Amino acid sequence: MRAQITGNDCREECRQNKGYAEEKFITEKYLKRKDYTEKNMIEMNLTKKGHIEKDHTKNEPTPKNHTEKAHTENVYIESDQSDKKSVIKKQIIQAVVIMLVFYAIEIVMVYLDIFPDYNKLLIADMILRIILGTVSIILIKSPRRPLFTNKLTPKVWLMMLPFLIYISMPLVKIIFADVYVPQNIAPLTIVVIQQFTVGFYEEARDRGLLMDGLLKYNTATVKQRLFTVMISGLIFGLSHLPNIFFGENPLIQVPSAALWGLFIAAIYILSENLALVMLLHAFSDITPKISHGLFGWTTEPFILKIIEFAGNVLQYVVLPLAAVYICVRYDKLKRSKSKSELNDQMKEVGYEV
Numbered sequence: 001m002r003a004q005i006t007g008n009d010c011r012e013e014c015r016q017n018k019g020y021a022e023e024k025f026i027t028e029k030y031l032k033r034k035d036y037t038e039k040n041m042i043e044m045n046l047t048k049k050g051h052i053e054k055d056h057t058k059n060e061p062t063p064k065n066h067t068e069k070a071h072t073e074n075v076y077i078e079s080d081q082s083d084k085k086s087v088i089k090k091q092i093i094q095a096v097v098i099m100l101v102f103y104a105i106e107i108v109m110v111y112l113d114i115f116p117d118y119n120k121l122l123i124a125d126m127i128l129r130i131i132l133g134t135v136s137i138i139l140i141k142s143p144r145r146p147l148f149t150n151k152l153t154p155k156v157w158l159m160m161l162p163f164l165i166y167i168s169m170p171l172v173k174i175i176f177a178d179v180y181v182p183q184n185i186a187p188l189t190i191v192v193i194q195q196f197t198v199g200f201y202e203e204a205r206d207r208g209l210l211m212d213g214l215l216k217y218n219t220a221t222v223k224q225r226l227f228t229v230m231i232s233g234l235i236f237g238l239s240h241l242p243n244i245f246f247g248e249n250p251l252i253q254v255p256s257a258a259l260w261g262l263f264i265a266a267i268y269i270l271s272e273n274l275a276l277v278m279l280l281h282a283f284s285d286i287t288p289k290i291s292h293g294l295f296g297w298t299t300e301p302f303i304l305k306i307i308e309f310a311g312n313v314l315q316y317v318v319l320p321l322a323a324v325y326i327c328v329r330y331d332k333l334k335r336s337k338s339k340s341e342l343n344d345q346m347k348e349v350g351y352e353v
Helices: 007-017 020-049 066-111 118-139 154-176 182-215 222-238 241-246 250-271 274-294 302-328 330-334 339-348
Strands: none
Touching (some): 066 182, 154 250, 154 302, 154 330, 182 222, 250 302
C-alpha cells in the first residue's frame, strides 16, 4: 500500500530541522516522492492488467555506453523481426495446408460418388467446412481480441455501403420476375445453410488464419496495408482454382474472387471483426441463389441488363477502389471511436474518467 504523505508531515519535519532551506528541500522531496509513488501505482496497475510484462527472473546487464545500448537494442529488434517472420510463415503454411486438405477430401467425395444423394453430399460438405473452419480459428494467434464482437463504427458501415448495395442487386431482380417456383424452397433451404458454412470456413481460413499472419506486423504504413490486402485477395482468388474440377471456369472465377477478396480483406483490417466478414461472405453467395432458385423471367427485360451491369461495375471497379481507399485512409477511419469506447480504454489502463 502506498504511504500517505501530507503537507503537515513536511512542515513537522521542517520544524525539527529548523530553517527555510530545509523546508524547501523537504517539500521538493515530498513532491518527487508523491509523483514517483503515483507513477509506480499506475505502472503496477498496467502490469496487473497485462499491458506491461515484467520478467524479474532475468537480470539483463545494463549497457555501459550509448554504443553498447544501441547494439543491444538492434539485437533485440533483429531477434523480434525474426520471430515475427517465423510466425507469419507458419500461419500462412497452416492456411494453405488446410485448403489442400479440404479440396482433397471434396474431390474424393465427388468423383468417387461417396454420397449419391445431393442433400447428403451438402451435409457432408457442411460438416467438413465446420471442422476445418474451427481448426483455423484455434490456430489463430492474433492479439487483436475479441475477433467476433468488436464494435462496428459508423465509418465501417459507411465503407461497407457499396458492398451492401452489391449483394442486394440480385434481390432487386425479383421485383421484375414473373415466375415463382415454390417447390424449390426445401432444397434451397439446405443450400442457404450450406452457404453459411462456406462463409465460416473460408473466412476463418483466409481472413482469420492466413491474414492473421500477414496482419500481425503489416498495418503500420499504407504500403504494408496495400501489400497485405493484395496478397490476401490474390491467395483467395487462387484458392478457387481447384473448382475447375467441379465445372467452374477458372478464367472467370479466380479474378472475380480475387477482386472480391480485396474488399473483404480491407474491411477486415478496418473492423477487426471476423464474424462480420463471415456474414458478408455468406450473404453475397445466398442472395443470387435465392433470386435464381425461386424466381424466373419468361422474357428478360432491359432493366435486368442494367442491374447486371451495375453489379459488375461495383464488383470490378468500386469495391477494389474502396479497398485501396481504406488502406490509404486507415488511420483516419480508425479514429472514429465513440466517447464511451475511449472511456473504456482509459479505464482499462487505470485512469478514472
